[in-house]
Amino acid sequence: MSGLLEHIRRARWFGGKGRETELLGVEPLPWLTPAGSWPAVRPEIAEIGYEDDTVEQYQLLLSYRPAGGQGAGGDVLATEEVPGLGRVDVHDATRDPEAMAAVLRALVAGRTVEEGAASLRCRTVPGHRLTDDLAPRLFGGEQSNSSVMLGEVAMIKAFRRLEPGRNLDIEVHHALAGDPRARAARLYGWIEAEWQSGSRHHAADLAMVVEQLHQARDGWELALAACTEGTDFTAEAHALGVALRGVHEALADHFPTGEVPGQTLGQTMVRRLHAAVREAGELADVREELEALFARVEPLRPTTQRVHGDFHLGQTLLTSEGWKIIDFEGEPMKTMDERREPDSRWRDVAGLLRSFDYAAGSAAAAASADPVGSAAATAAQGWAQACTDAFLTGYSGDRPLSAEDSLLLQAYVADKAVYEVVYEVRNRPAWVGIPLRALERLVVPDGDDQSPGSHPAPDDREDR
Numbered sequence: 001m002s003g004l005l006e007h008i009r010r011a012r013w014f015g016g017k018g019r020e021t022e023l024l025g026v027e028p029l030p031w032l033t034p035a036g037s038w039p040a041v042r043p044e045i046a047e048i049g050y051e052d053d054t055v056e057q058y059q060l061l062l063s064y065r066p067a068g069g070q071g072a073g074g075d076v077l078a079t080e081e082v083p084g085l086g087r088v089d090v091h092d093a094t095r096d097p098e099a100m101a102a103v104l105r106a107l108v109a110g111r112t113v114e115e116g117a118a119s120l121r122c123r124t125v126p127g128h129r130l131t132d133d134l135a136p137r138l139f140g141g142e143q144s145n146s147s148v149m150l151g152e153v154a155m156i157k158a159f160r161r162l163e164p165g166r167n168l169d170i171e172v173h174h175a176l177a178g179d180p181r182a183r184a185a186r187l188y189g190w191i192e193a194e195w196q197s198g199s200r201h202h203a204a205d206l207a208m209v210v211e212q213l214h215q216a217r218d219g220w221e222l223a224l225a226a227c228t229e230g231t232d233f234t235a236e237a238h239a240l241g242v243a244l245r246g247v248h249e250a251l252a253d254h255f256p257t258g259e260v261p262g263q264t265l266g267q268t269m270v271r272r273l274h275a276a277v278r279e280a281g282e283l284a285d286v287r288e289e290l291e292a293l294f295a296r297v298e299p300l301r302p303t304t305q306r307v308h309g310d311f312h313l314g315q316t317l318l319t320s321e322g323w324k325i326i327d328f329e330g331e332p333m334k335t336m337d338e339r340r341e342p343d344s345r346w347r348d349v350a351g352l353l354r355s356f357d358y359a360a361g362s363a364a365a366a367a368s369a370d371p372v373g374s375a376a377a378t379a380a381q382g383w384a385q386a387c388t389d390a391f392l393t394g395y396s397g398d399r400p401l402s403a404e405d406s407l408l409l410q411a412y413v414a415d416k417a418v419y420e421v422v423y424e425v426r427n428r429p430a431w432v433g434i435p436l437r438a439l440e441r442l443v444v445p446d447g448d449d450q451s452p453g454s455h456p457a458p459d460d461r462e463d464r
């Protein structure tokens with residue numbers, strides 16, 4: 001088990017980094033592969049316990065090969081005796097193309113396996129384009145989950161941190177299928193499971209298969225390169241604003257809409273801030289100003305709907321058919337109930353504005369050791385402001401934002417940056433300065449420019 005815990009702790013997709021963790025147990029699910037075939041592949045559920053007694057479940061999609069297989073299957077996570085298999089090396093199946101080919105065969109066959117209280121069901125949707133012969137291609141861009149390309153046709157994403165019930169990404173892709181405004185990949189299938197651990201019964205989705213988007217260039221990489229080179233990105237930013245508007249309209253038509261009392265919203269943001277300050281002490285310097293900002297949304301009554309929830313440039317792909325949007329799972333650090341909750345559209349708009357600022361912060365950091373005062377930083381901030389303006393123009397159809405919308409947007413930008421500080425402390429400490437500096441800019445005293453995404457000149461900042 002210690003090899004598996006190390007594997008989990010090191011993985012990019014593990015959300016519990018920086019916390020005391022214990023591997024409470026590993027629950028094997030039924031085999032996805034027929035008896036006697038190699039590699040043998042099955043999902044296993046690792047229960048991770050934290051010092052505050054919370055427990056998270058992570059999927060390990062594992063492949064088993066006879067021990068001493070000389071490198072086949074990628075890194076060996078452990079070597080052990082498994083009933084029915086003998087002495088075997090254990091691998092991460094998402095790093096083992098032959099194992100993923102076996103998963104694909106199970107999907108195409110619509111394999112269903114039941115063993116006692118545990119079951120696995122592979123589902124496909126009518127019109128899917130999956131065939132046994134698609135060659136799995138390991139995909140390096142691992143983030144919260146693990147993705148593998150299937151030929152030129154599809155992509156399978158194995159979910160890592162499991163949540164009970166229907167996975168949000170599957171739910172949204174399913175609902176938006178065929179809606180031209182959605183700009184999402186078509187859903188081809190998924191794998192769902194049920195199992196028992198102790199006296200508790202669990203049901204969760206383990207993987208999703210979607211259409212592979214072609215000539216897909218990652219929005220974050222495009223924007224970062226443009227900012228680094230000082231290339232104009234406003235046409236792309238404008239088009240992305242138009243695209244997000246369409247996605248929001250489609251989501252509003254396919255999921256319930258409503259309203260949230262401003263008081264609830266403001267208090268939720270304050271609660272998130274207080275939890276974040278406990279984890280990232282650096283936030284204490286801006287706490288009071290942020291509390292005041294969140295209090296200002298209390299008199300409002302924002303409309304709500306299903307939103308993307310964690311919208312940033314890394315969730316956008318520029319394809320031959322324009323912008324496409326991926327990963328509708330919401331913020332990985334929120335609970336499933338929080339993520340399913342209708343929210344204001346401004347959450348997504350704010351997410352993208354933060355992303356332009358991240359591109360500027362990242363480009364400036366690469367160009368100069370001084371992330372604030374250098375010419376590179378000033379140029380990068382000018383680039384981000386131009387993108388912000390173009391994106392907002394595209395999103396709003398060239399209409400100026402009302403005072404209420406501007407305030408909401410500002411609060412969501414702050415809320416997102418607070419979230420990012422915690423995300424970076426846990427995952428990429430060297431990046432934490434980017435959201436922290438954004439928050440410092442945001443809370444400048446009255447009279448200074450506080451509009452979302454605005455970047456005061458470095459001289460102004462030194463005056464404070």
Ligand SMILES: Nc1ncnc2c1ncn2[C@@H]1O[C@H](COP(=O)(O)OP(=O)(O)O)[C@@H](O)[C@H]1O
Pocket residue numbers: 141142143144145146147155157185210211212213214216218314315317326327
């Ligand atoms: N349908 C798709 N076609 C091609 N590439 C995709 C597709 N969906 C996602 N990707 C690529 O996979 C990467 C990870 O996808 P994402 O859904 O963001 O995963 P995660 O849940 O791990 O954050 C993206 O950055 C993108 O480059």
Ligand SMILES: O=P(O)(O)O[C@H]1O[C@H](CO)[C@@H](O[C@H]2O[C@H](CO)[C@@H](O)[C@H](O)[C@H]2O)[C@H](O)[C@H]1O
Pocket residue numbers: 143144220310312313314327330331332351354355356358359420423
């Ligand atoms: O894509 P995920 O759902 O895993 O999102 C998480 O990781 C993101 C980083 O990959 C993180 O995004 C932050 O960094 C981005 C640059 O790498 C930047 O474009 C985003 O604006 C910024 O929020 C995201 O917050 C986190 O949930």
